[in-house]
Structure formats: C-alpha cells, structure tokens
Amino acid sequence: MKSNKSPLLLWVLLVSLFLIALNSTVQADLQNIGKSYVNSEVFKANMDTFYQNIGPTTLNPINMEEAEKTIPVAKSEIEAHRNRFGTMSEQISNIQDQYVDRIADAKESKNEELKAVLIKERDTKLDDIRQNFESDEHVEAKIRTKKAAMLKGYLNENLRLEIDEFPVFYELVDTKTGEKFSYGDMFSHAAYKKVFDGGNGYLKASSIPVDRDLTFMRDDEIELTRDDMLSISNPTRTFEGEVIVSKDALKDGLLSHQIKQYNQDRYFTFVLWLVGAIALAVVFTKLQFKKGWVTENDWAIKYSHLKIDMKVGLLGVSTIAMYAVLNIVSNRFRYFYFINVSAWVMNIIQFGFLLLFLLAVVFQLVNFIERLRLKGMLEKDIADSYTVSFFKAFHDMFLKKSIGVQTFILLIGFFLAGIGFVVVFLMPVSLILYIPAVLFLGLPALYMLVKRSAYLNRIIVATEAMAAGRLHEEIKVEGKSPLAEHANNLNNLREGVHVSMTEQAKSERLKTELITNVSHDLRTPLTSIITYTDLLKKEDITAEERTKYVDILDKKSQRLKTLIEDLFEVSKMASGNLELNKQRVDMTQLLQQALAEHEEEISKSGLDFRVNFPESALVAYVDGKRWWRVLDNLIVNAIKYTLPGTRVYITLRKVGDTAEFIVKNVTKYELGENTDELFERFKRADTSRHTDGSGLGLAIAQSIVDLHNGNMKIEVDGDLFKVTVVVAVV
Structure with missing residues (x-):
C-alpha cells in the first residue's frame, strides 16, 4: 500500500495483540483471578x-x-x-x-x-x-x-x-x-x-x-x-x-498437574493483560489510526467499484474468519508452555492469518464507512446492487406467472438432472431410478420445450410480417399456453390498428363538427346584424321599430363580442400564453359575489338554488379574476341547462388541504354517457343550439383549473349532472 503500508501493518499488529489479550481474558475464568487453586471455581466444580x-x-x-x-x-x-x-x-x-x-x-x-x-x-x-x-x-x-x-x-x-x-x-x-x-x-x-x-x-x-x-x-x-x-x-x-x-x-498426582496448569494460566493471563494494555496505549498515543492509510491507495479505488452486497458479504466473511482465527490463536497462546517447536510454527502461521483478516476487516470498514458518508450514496449503491437487480429480475420473471413458473420448474429439472447424472456416475445402481425418470419426465419435458420453441419462432416470423405492414394474415392460436395468449394479443393488436383508423376518422369528424359549430355560432349573430342594419337603412321605418332594431343589433353585437373574446381566450390558454396574477383569495367571498352577480337571473329562472359554504374564510392562492370566471361559467351553465322547477345544489367545502366546489343539477337536455365531449370547444348540451352561449364555458373553466394545478371532473348519472372542482388551499 505504497508509503502507508508500514504504519498500517504495525497498527494492525498492535490491535491483534490487544484482541488476543482481550479474548484470552474472556476465555479464562475471571472469577479465578487472584485466587488459589482450592478457592477457584475449577476446584469447586471438581x-x-x-x-x-x-x-x-x-x-x-x-x-x-x-x-x-x-x-x-x-x-x-x-x-x-x-x-x-x-x-x-x-x-x-x-x-x-x-x-x-x-x-x-x-x-x-x-x-x-x-x-x-x-x-x-x-x-x-x-x-x-x-x-x-x-x-x-x-x-x-x-x-x-x-x-x-x-x-x-x-x-x-x-x-x-x-x-x-x-x-x-x-x-x-x-x-x-x-x-x-x-x-x-x-x-x-x-x-x-x-x-x-x-x-x-x-x-x-x-x-x-x-x-x-x-x-x-x-x-x-x-x-x-x-x-x-x-x-x-x-x-x-x-x-x-x-x-x-x-x-x-x-x-502429586492429578491435582498437582491441575494446580500447575491453573497457575500457569493465571500468570499468562497477567502477561497478556500487560501486553494488551501496552499495545492499546501505543495505538491511542503514538500510532493513532489515519484513514488515509487505507483510502489513499490503488486497492481502495478497485474496492469502490464493487457492488454494496459484495462488500457486505466480503466484510461478513472477513469478520467471521478473523473471529474464528482469533479464538484459535488466543486458545493456543494460553497453553504456549506445552507447545513444541512445530506447534509454535503453526502458531505463527495462524497469527499471520489473524493479521491478514484483521487488515481486511479494517480496510473494508473504513472504505465502506467513508463511501456511506457521501450524501445519497447508500440509496444509490443499494439501487445498483446485485441483490436488488436479482429481485427485480426475479419479479419480472413472474410478470407472466405461468411462464415464470414453467421456467422455474425447468431450471429445477435441469439442476436435478445434473445431480442425477453425477449420482449415476458414482452409483451405477441408481440407473434403476434414473432411466424411468428420463423416460417419463425428461423426454416429455424436452418434447414440450422443442414444441414451444417452434411455436415461438412462428410467432416471431408473423410479428415481423405485421411490422412490415402485412396485416392480412392472422396468427394461429394453438392451445392455451402463454405463447398462445401472446399470439392472441398480437391478433388483438392487429385489430387495434383497425380501431385506430376508426378513431382517426372520428377525429376528422369532430374537427369538421368544430368548424361547422364555430361557423354557425359566428354566422348567426353576424347575419342578424347585417339584416337589421339593412332594415335601419330604410327611411319609412317608425321610431319604435328603429329603437327595437337597435336593441337587437346591440344584443347580437354583444353576443358576437362574447364569442370572439371566449374563442380568443381559449386559444391563449391552449397555447400557454395566458399569465396568471395569483394572490390570496377568499373562495367563500368569491362564490358569494358570483351568486350575487346572477341573483336576478336566478330569481327569474324559477330554479331553487341550495347553497352551502363554510362560515369562515377559505383562502386559496389563485388568480381571482380567472377563478371568478370558473365560478361564473358553472353558475351560468346551471341556470341555462337545468330543468325548470328543480333544485340546483352548490357546495363549497374544505377537504383536507383542498377547497372543493360542487355544482349538481338535473339537466333539461339529454346528455348521453360520453361526458368527455362536454369539454370539447363549442360543445353544448343543447345540440340544436337554440340557447344562448358560446359552448366554450366548460372548456374555459377546465383550462383555468388546469393552469392552477387543480382538478375538474364531470359526472353524469341519467339526467343528474355534477361538476366537481378541486384546488389547493393556503
């Protein structure tokens, strides 16, 4: 380890001596320290x-x-x-x-x-x-x-x-x-x-x-x-x-031998204590550990490239090996006075292994800890580990359970077949069991494997033909295997192409309807304006008729203005050019203002509005002007399309960290089940388009809610119409 090698080895040597002393002390009977043999626990047990x-x-x-x-x-x-x-x-x-x-x-x-x-x-x-x-x-x-x-x-x-x-x-x-x-x-x-x-x-x-x-x-x-x-x-x-x-x-006799061994154990324990204490003192004073000894070398760079589970495994093996060798060395050193020269050579070899394993543990621990100190490194290493990869792959193996189970059984079968071959080689008599197993288990499994492989190849060839645009031939579905199911899915995909073409045609139809509706909604007030303008040009009309025609022109002009403004606003929202001026807004007060704005219309409509809102302020961070438009559009929508003589329920409440605005009413027109079309531009419940309105109300409301990261949902149950708008509160 370059220049750091010598101090690290000396440090490991001293720590090893301390660990041997500590472990030898633990292995010895501490209750006997300072006692004579006849007062010891050993003698008492005898x-x-x-x-x-x-x-x-x-x-x-x-x-x-x-x-x-x-x-x-x-x-x-x-x-x-x-x-x-x-x-x-x-x-x-x-x-x-x-x-x-x-x-x-x-x-x-x-x-x-x-x-x-x-x-x-x-x-x-x-x-x-x-x-x-x-x-x-x-x-x-x-x-x-x-x-x-x-x-x-x-x-x-x-x-x-x-x-x-x-x-x-x-x-x-x-x-x-x-x-x-x-x-x-x-x-x-x-x-x-x-x-x-x-x-x-x-x-x-x-x-x-x-x-x-x-x-x-x-x-x-x-x-x-x-x-x-x-x-x-x-x-x-x-x-x-x-x-x-x-x-x-x-x-004399047995006791003299036991006393001699007991006293030698005590003396050697004292010596080990002294050696361990000296080693520990040197480690904490003269030779304090420096992490650079193990981090600033080529081995540390190579170690950093290992996966975290390999590091944990190597650290565990090194620690167990170190502990095992430590116990062996500690136990043998306690009885050094009975050991001959050859046994001392074995002691030195074992002590060398102890140094090696302790060095490995220290090296791995320091590098492992230093890497974990880096922010986010633990999560990254775990995500990149072999263990996580294996479990992900194992999980994906059973995404299709039948294929996963069959593959797993096949792997076990090959494994057992290999073991069986070895057993037959070692014990020829086992052929009595091995041959029937091959005939009745192995060969049928091989037949099924070959058959499935052939079917898979046919599916691959057919898939290539589909990818090339040749959709005229259907893939043959054989049996009920996962491959047959896959073939059926490919056939469904082939059918999906036809469905996609149908949807494309529908999209073209909707575009045509959109152009038609826009043309109709713009042309109707414009035609009226032109007509009544021509009437005003006549000199023989009365003052009363002139006043009537001017009122109609004003009304149709306002109608045309509203249509153009709504269309312009929807276009800006769709292009993302609309800027919001967000501020703290009391949603309760905003709702009250919106209802007050339409109080006269509500009273004339003959509808029973049931309003429920919180007594205290419900504050949200929104663009007040835009959000008022959402409430206004939904209230106007309820006034126009609610069945006369019925009730309209308007609720504002706090749900968790959100404000929830709900409008429920019974519609005067049949809506059908496709609620998504209600969000389409120029789409109205009144398909005959006899009612006033641009058909952009819900589309505008939806766009404003989306810009505020809120959620707007429409539910239809028969003639019951329900709109739910949710936005975060402060």
Missing part, C-alpha cells in the same frame, strides 16, 4: 462432581440384585426388541440360513462334535425367538437384565473412576441410621476442608447422579432413562461429617 458421585457409588448405592427385578420395562420396548430383526418367520428363516452351510460343512468333514454344538446353538436361538413372540415376560426379563448391566457399568466405570481419581478423604455419618463411612487419614494437614452439619448444611446423598447427561445410556433398542433410575433408587440419605483434601494430595 468438588461438586465428587459430592454428586459419592452418593450413587459409596454412600447410597442402588441394590443391583433388586434393581434387576424392578427396573420398569415399557410395552413399546418389548415390541421393539421382539420385532427388531423382523417378524418371527423372517427371524427363524434368517437363523436357519446362517447355520445351514456351517452344519453341512461340519457334517461333510465328519466333525460330529462341532455339528452337535452348531445344532444346539441354532436351536437355542430359534427357541429364544419363539419365546420372544410367545411371552412378554421372557422379553421383559432380557431387557431388564440389559438395563441393569447398563446401570452397573455406568456406576462402576464412570462415576467410580471419577471418585477414585480425585484424592479426597472423608468421614461421614448417616444422620438417621448412624452408619459411618470413612476414607483416608482425616488428621492430615488439610488444604481444603468442608464440614457438613446442621449449621453448614448436610450432605445429600442420592442413588442416581444429579444433573448428569444420561443420553449415552442406550443402545439401538433399549434406553435407561432417568425415570427408570428414579423408580429403583433409594430414598435420599443425609450425612454429617467432614471432607478434606490434604496438602500432600496437591503435590
């Missing part, structure tokens, strides 16, 4: 084992003769023993097959004595098999004998061995019977002494070992459980007296 074992072996042993008569045997154990080697006929046949050749060989060699022994041995076994199936008592006795032998072997071979290996002297008396048990010289100088009496507590001697693992006390068919032992154990006996471990016992 003595606890002695107190547990002395009951079953010496003070309160089970009577084996009685145990063999009373050990419980379950019915399931009898059945398991009886049918261990099959049915009675199978077992008898098996025994006869075992001896037939041996008896024949003895007869051929004229060894009558061996022949008689073999026949007797065979007949004994056959008789035992018959008794097994005829008598539960026969089987029960055999199982009970085995259990007793298992118990006797356990007590004599395991517990007695542990008692004999530990040099303990004792003198104990049963508190009820007065029976005395003693061993060793109680007048020896005691390094350890424990008194059992009423003040210090009595020694409880059980007939079975307490808290001992008995799972090994079983064979293929029989298990001696703790419940079995409890059923034949003696009542717990209470003893008083003394137990000592003499000082001489600490000098």
